Amino acid sequence: MDDVFINAVFQPKPSKQETKADVTTKTARAIIDHELSAREAKTERLRAARLAREEAMVTEAPAAKKPRKKKS
Known part of the structure; x- marks a missing residue:
């Protein structure tokens, strides 16, 4: 069978490290x-x-x- 077809049907699960990285990335974003x-x-x-x-x-x-008048 073709790898694309297999991956489409049976999605590979991410490793624990990838899962932790995804959670960290989502939280940071x-x-x-x-x-x-x-x-x-x-x-x-x-x-x-300000405006x-x-x-x-x-x-x-x-x-x-008004200008002041000078006293004489």
């Missing part, structure tokens, strides 16, 4: 993905706050001061 999504959420929140602050500063620009 889950942690990294979680940290990435948390970092992106924080960046978006801070960007929105709101800049908008407020532009709308609240102080009026030009």
Whole structure:
């Protein structure tokens, strides 16, 4: 029989070392993905706050001061 056919029907089981490595890889990727999504959420929140602050500063620009009259 052909090895491809045999492997398709009877899937070889991974060794204990491969299983442990797979679990470790999946756990590490889950942690990294979680940290990435948390970092992106924080960046978006801070960007929105910065843009709101800049908008407020532009709308609240102080009026030009009138020149003082000199006393004679």
